[in-house]
Amino acid sequence: MAVRFDAATDAYTSSVVPSGAFTCTCWVQLVSDLNYYSPVWGVFNGTGVYRYLGTNSDGTTLTFFGQGGSGSNVTGPNMVVGTWYRVGLVVNGTNVTMYHGTAAGTLTTATGTAGTAAVNEFRIGGSTFTDEVLNGRVAAMKLWQAVLTPDEIAAELAQYQPLRTANLLRYHPFLNAETVDYSGNGNNLTVGSTATVTEDGPPIPWGPARPRMIWIPGVVDPGPPAVEDPPMYLRRVAPARR
């Protein structure tokens, strides 16, 4: 499942933001092309500092906007409405790497730079620009305060549950439209002024296949044949004498 956003006031927010290098993975799907900036997630400080993932002004070209002192955009795929995309994003100092792909196949890499000015708000499904709206779905969002490798990112995008728990700052599977942080850090989100709903999600399992233990009942060794009790013979006993 996934959470559906369709209004600027839907956005989930939190004051807990990553510090230093971080990696964020999630699945995103556009439900409607608004022909305008459609923010997926990002970190902000008002409208002057922002580093966020969303579409460009055309409404479909997935882009990471790395502004905030300096920085350049990272351009991802031209998204097709109704198609799920995997996106992993690594911000390491001023270097930004985006990994993206549809549900099948390998991930494509794009790079750019980001500013490093301080941020104070994390947002999903909206930006600090009030005219920007995501009309789409988000699922399996995980954020680490660490740089994950491309292989780690591909593995994380293949399931809802986080494989890596070290440095996990927040984890929102969005099996339901809810704001709980399942990382254990208590970094719950704050709902916007309008409600979000639960809708269909991406084609990934909850987690890896669990080990299955199979007991094969063995043949019970009956052991050696039982020794028969010796035959018993009844005999007439003479009555006791007085």
Next chain:
Amino acid sequence: MATVYQQLDPGSAQFLTTAFPQLKNLGTNIPVLGLYYDPAVEEAAFWLVRAVNYSSGNLAVDIDWYADTASSGDVVWAVRVAAVTPDTDTQDVETKALATANTVTDTHLGTVGQRLHRAVLTVTNLDDLAAQDDVWVRVARDAANAADTMAGDAILTLATVSYSDV
């Protein structure tokens, strides 16, 4: 001879990129993780098992399910398998086809909408299954079947494959 059981939990189900049941985790006092099968479109989930100590005979697949919203009607479950013998079969595994489906119709027992049911399905189309084969098990709701009359989603909470061992 005994029976081997292999449990297929919803959390480890694999999917193709289209027509797959949605995964939800609900429940007030216990987490109920389930796959939500649509009543109008055939959706399928897959698991890979190794047929450890399989001897011969049919597979039994127990499908534990409950209704999302309905309290009556029938659900038709369909299971297909694809068996591959490693080191022996030369078939490209990525283009391997599934055997014909076997189905079972299970009736909602009423009284409480979200009560748990168990449908017992017999797989007779075994795709030449042999001991130690890798077996892909596809579980679907046969939504297009006229016998599937239950409204709303059918939620699979567990499937169990069993067979006789050597």
